[in-house]
Amino acid sequence: MQTIAVLGAGTMGNGIAQVFAQHGFQVHLIDVSNDALGSAIATIEKNLNRMVDKGVLESPVIEKTLANIKTFTALPEAVKDAYLVVEAATENVELKLSLFKELDAAAPPDAILASNTSSISISRIAAVTKRPEQVIGMHFMNPVPIMKLVEVIRGYSTSDEVAGAIVSLSKKLGKTPTLVNDYPGFVANRILIPMINEAIETLYHGVAGVAEIDTVMKLGMAHPMGPLQLADFIGLDVCLSILNVLYEGFKQPKYAPCPLLVNMVRAGKFGVKSGEGFYDYSESRKAEKVSSQFS
Helix, strand or coil: CCEEEEECCCHHHHHHHHHHHHCCCEEEEECCCHHHHHHHHHHHHHHHHHHHHCCCCCCHHHHHHHHCEEEECCHHHHHCCCCEEEECCCCCHHHHHHHHHHHHHHCCCCCEEEECCCCCCHHHHHCCCCCHHHEEEEEECCCCCCCCEEEEEECCCCCHHHHHHHHHHHHHCCCEEEEEECCCCCCHHHHHHHHHHHHHHHHHCCCCCHHHHHHHHHHHHCCCCCHHHHHHHHCHHHHHHHHHHHHHHHCCHHHCCCHHHHHHHHCCCCEHHHCECCEECCCCCCCECCHHHHC
8 A cells, every 4th residue: 555644744744644544555654843743642542442441443553553553753754765754743834844845855856745734725735845836734633543535625736636535535535525615714714613603702701601502512512622631632722723714815803813712822722632721631620710700
């Protein structure tokens, strides 16, 4: 099977690596930190064990999946034989542009370069490479091993052949690919993130507390998770970054981030990954930390 390189060993990166490895691909997982790579492999093993415990997988799959993953801290070595590189770094425009310049120089000329970006323009990313027709968005949903959707984003120059190849590849992973065009937020986050921002505005203006807002959306709208809890799982810093992309792209007030969200991110309250957001994840998963200030 083709070699797939995954750049970034965080939550999304290790999930993407796991899914490709489970389906028999040779995966090169890349990060600047050996500690991050070690943590990623431990997370993948833990996730696989959980799936075996639930009867979703059989135990031999664990060993086979882990054997399909190699870790690298040197980008050129990791991507030199790759058929596809999936970038899953932090949602930062300048970082992604810098990484794609490096990938363009190091990856084989026929390799496809994909970004797992949740909002940043694929056309803008492609423009810093010498192969814009081979650059595409491959936006997985979190948690990657469970969620079926892959939002496949065509940049302005993405070729039909590359788009077709990524759609076909996504299906081989057991995913449901959905082809969309390259506009701020694409489809998923153009709809989801403004809804989350509106929930934060509702809290900010004292209409209701954290638990009340989430309960209304879960029981009244049949959402599996309330918008504030979901924001914590996405990462409040990521939500803010996406809103900034939407606001910059459309210049419409409805995309302006709520001041409460801005202040929480400035204070380092990112949600699950920092231990605290709208909920407290360090002591009690049900202790609202924000609602009391505005209710």
